[in-house]
Amino acid sequence: MRIIAFVFALLITLTCFSQKYSITIGTGLSQFKHDDLKSLQSLLEYQARPLGLKTIDNFPPYFYYSGEVSRKLGNVFSVGLVYRLESTGYKSSYSDYSGIIKFQQTLVLQEAGILVKYKFKELDKIVLSANLYTYLGWSDVDIDSYFNLYGSNSEYIESVSLESRSILINPEFCAGYPVTKQFSLHLTAGYCVDFKGKLNAKDSGRQLQFPDGTNVKTDWSGFRVGLSISIQF
C-alpha cells in the first residue's frame, strides 16, 4: 500500500510536465482457465472423495493490478511498458468435530511486457482505443495440503512450491474519459491469451505431471475487465 501511495504521489508531481507521456495505474477483474490445475485438483478430490471434500474456491476471478508507462507516438499510437499482478487459487475442504482436511492452491502471476495503443475514435469526451499487451509472465504456485484430526497429534501440513513461465497476449478495448487536462479515467475490457507454462518444482526443478505423464501447465487465459487512471505529462 505504501508503494502504491508513493507511486500515486509521484504521478501527481509529474503533471507539471508536458503531456507526451502518461502513467497509468489500474485494477480489474481477471478470469482464468487453469484447466490443468483444475483437473489436478479434481483428481485429488476424486481420490479423497470418501472424505466428502467440497470445493470452496475453484480458481475464481480475482483482482489484478497494473501499472504502465507510455509515450505518445503521433496522435493515435502510444507505446510503453507494463507490469501486471494477478492471483487466484483453489480450495477444497471438509471439516467436522473430529478434524479437518483441505487442499488449496495459491497462484500468483507477475507479468511484465510492452504495450501498444491505438486511438481509433473520439466520441465527445470519450476516447476509444484498442490496446495490445504482450507479457512475459512468472507464475508462482503454492499447493498446500493440510490435515488434522483433533486431539490425535496427527496434524499434517505439506506445501509444494512450483513455478512456470509463459507468454501472454492481452488485447483489449479501452474507453477513456479525461477528467482534467492531465488526468483521465479508463475502462478496459479484453481477453488474455496465455500460452501456458509448464510447472516445475522450485526446489528440484522437476516438472509437475499427471499420472499419464503429461505436464501440468498453468493457464491464465480469460477475460479481463478493468478500471484505470492515467496522468499525462
Add this chain to the structure above:
Amino acid sequence: MKQKLVKNLVLILLCFIMLSGCLFQPDMDDNFNEIDSEIFVAPFEITLDQAADTIPVFFATDFSFSISNLDPSLQYDVRIFSDLLSGVSIYNKLSGVFNYSPPDLTGYDVLHLQVVIKSGTGSLADKLGAENIVFEQSWVLQVDTNPPDETVITSIKADDESLRIEWPKYKRINFKNYRVNKIKENEYYSYVITDPDSSFFYDKSFVGGRASYQVVIESLSNTYSVSSTKTYEDLEVPTLIKYEQGSNSSRDLKIFFSSSRYPENISHYEVYETYAPNTYGGDLLGSFHVRDTVFSIEPVFGKSKYIYITTISKQAGNYPESVTSLPKEYTYGEKISPFEKILFSRLKNRYYSLASGSSILKTFSITTNEKIGEITLPNSGAGIQLSLDESKIIALVNDKVFFWDSQTLAFLEEIDFKFLLTAQEYIIGFGTANNNRLLLNKTSNSNNLGSLLLFDLNTRLLIKQFSGLSPSTNLELSIDEKFIRTYGYGFKKISSIKDDQISATGLTTTDLIFFNPQNQSQAILGYSSAIQTGSILISDILTWEVISRFYTQSMRVYSMDIESGLAAGLRENEFKYLVFDYLNQNILWEGQTYNIPIVHGNYIYSTEGVRLKIME
C-alpha cells in the same frame, strides 16, 4: 470539481484494493459439517486361551483369542501387540491365533488385545479409521527365554544309605527338568528330575567304585546349562573282616564282611569263591540279603580260598552295576617248620591235644578252638610221644611215661620203665589199651629188633611180652583176646589201640601198618614192598588202593587217628605235609612246601603253635 472527482476515484480505488487484498486468499470456509458423535456399543467378552495372572512364556507361543457377543453390525479390528515387541497384528475376525515370539529376556512383557470398533459417526476421523472405540484387555507375560544359569555340583556324598548328589536349586520359571548324567566304567546313564525343588539326586544304582556326575539344567525354551563334571570315588566296597569257626561241631566257617555304605541301593550280595587269586567268577557260594553280612562256608581242608563279594544293585535290571571286592585269601593255621613232627589226637570229641617236638603240650576246645590248657612236658626234647586215654593224657618221654588228667590237665604220675630195659634197649613206641593197659615197644638201638610189652597200669605189672621182633619175623599179638600180627621190623610207634584195631607206624620210614585183630590175614595194610599190589580191607571199607594213593616210599606217616580216619605225614622228598582221610578216600590237604594250614574242620593237625589263626 473534476479534481475532486479524480481524488475521490483514486481514494475509492485504494480503499477497494485495501479491502480486497492485493492477492487472492482462499475462502475461510472449511466446509464444516454437523455430525452426531454419540456412540453406543453393547457389552461383549474377550477371552484368551492361556489367561492367567501371569502367563509364562519360554518360546514362541500361540495364543488363541476369542471375542463373543460383539454386535455383528459393527466394524471392528482386533489388534494384538506387546510392550516389548514392535508391530501390531491385526485381525478382522472374532477368533484367531496370535503367535508371540518373545525377545531374549528374563522378565515381563504385557500382551495387549484391543478390539477397535469404528465409531460409525461418519466423521472425518471415522472415515479415516482414526475414530474408534477401543476395548482393551491385557495379560502379563512372564518371559524367560534366556539359557539357564550355570550350575555346579555342590556335593556328592553317601547319605541315607545311598549316594546323594546335590546342586543349587534352580529358581527361574523356565525350568524344565534337571538331568543327571553319570559315567561309570565307560557306561553312560542319564536320569531326569522334573521337580524343580528336588535339587538333589539319589543314585540308586551306585554301590561303590568310581563314577563321574554332571548336572544339566534344561529349560522350557530348549536351552540348557551344564555343570562341570565331578567325580566321586568310594573304593571301600564290602570286604572280608574276619573269619570265625562255626559253633559246636560244625565244620562251617563263618565269614564276616563289611556292609556297603549304600545298602539302600543294594539288592543283595553274591559271594563267590575261587582257588586262585585275581580270578573273578568262580563258584557262587550264595546270595545274601543286604542286611546280612555274615555267611558260612564249608571249607576244604588245607585249601587257600579267595572270596569275592559282589554287590548287586537294585537297579540291575535297568542299570547293571556291581562292585566286586578284591579277592581275599583266607587260610587257617600258621606256618610250621619243615620236618617238624606232627602229632595229633582227639579225646571224646571234646579236645584237641597237640604236641610237638617242643616241650609244650596244648589242649584246645573243639567248639571254640580256644586253648584250654597247656602242659609242660618233662625232659623237653626229642623222643616225646603222645597218647590219649579216656581220662588221661599220656606222654612217653624217653623211658618214662607221664600221665595227666585230660579234663583238668593236672599231672597225675610218672612211671619209669627203665626196669624193663637192658642197657642197650629203649622204648620207641607206646599205646594205650582198654582196661587201663599200656603197650610199649622196646627195641635195641642197633638193629631195630624189639619187643612189645603189654603193661597193666593198675597193677603196674607186665602182662605180656613179645620178643624177637625183626623185619623177617611175623609176630602175632593178642590183646584182650584179640591178636595182633606184625610184619617186617615190628613196631616203631604205636598210635592207638582200640577194641578192634591197633594203628601204628612202621619201623621204617616207608611202612604203614594196620592191624585187624579180628581177621589177621587182612591186617597188614601195606609196607614198602607191597604198595603197588593187592587190596586189603580194614573194617570192610578201606582198600589198599586208597592207602597207596597217599602213601609212597618217600612218605613218612607221623600220626594216625583210627576213629576219625585221618592220617598225617610228610613227603620228605617234596618237603610237603599231607593229611588224608583214608576212610573217605580223600586227600584233605596237601600243603605248600613248609607252609601248612593246620586246622580243618574239627580236627587240628599241628605241631608247633597253639593259635588258631586266620591268615588273609
